Amino acid sequence: MYAVIKTGGKQYRVAAGDKIQIEKLEGNPGDEVKFTEVLMVAGNGSVNVGAPHVAGASVVAEIASQDRGPHVIIFKKRRRKHYRRRNGHRQDLTSVTIREIRA
Numbered sequence: 031m032y033a034v035i036k037t038g039g040k041q042y043r044v045a046a047g048d049k050i051q052i053e054k055l056e057g058n059p060g061d062e063v064k065f066t067e068v069l070m071v072a073g074n075g076s077v078n079v080g081a082p083h084v085a086g087a088s089v090v091a092e093i094a095s096q097d098r099g100p101h102v103i104i105f106k107k108r109r110r111k112h113y114r115r116r117n118g119h120r121q122d123l124t125s126v127t128i129r130e131i132r133a
Contacts, residue, residue, distance in 0.1 A: 031073030033131045035065045035089050044089060044128045054122035057093045063126060065089040071133045078133065087133050091126040099123050 032045040038053025055063060068087040071078045078084055099121040106115040 031071070031131055031133075033068050033072070033087070033089055034070040036067040036069055037065055041069065044131075046128055046130055048128045049094060049125060050128070051097065051099075051123045051125050053124070054096070055093065055124045055126075057124075059093050059095050061093045062129075063091045063093060065091065071131065073131075073133075084133070087131075089131050090129045092129055094125040094127050097123045097125055 032043060034041055034043050036042075037055075040053070042050055042052065044050060057063060066083070066088050068084045068089060069080055069082065071084050071087050078087075080087070102119050102121075104115075104117040104119060106117075107113065
């Protein structure tokens, strides 16, 4: 059984036992998180697609850790204008382990 959930402006295909990294969620490692924006649930030979969400469906996960993503360099330059800007960014991420999918 798997589901498609929406969180942090992105969509993820998850199944029980999966470990994914998503946009930062408030909470400490070990806390339980419930995702209610479930777009699709599939399993046992049937597919249930919501419009836009599947009614009564939810995905329960546990926060594994609070991490930071890789360092990304943003470099802007305009040729022949003596303009250069160098900047960096690290996104805050949350690692979650999917516990169960409730249809």
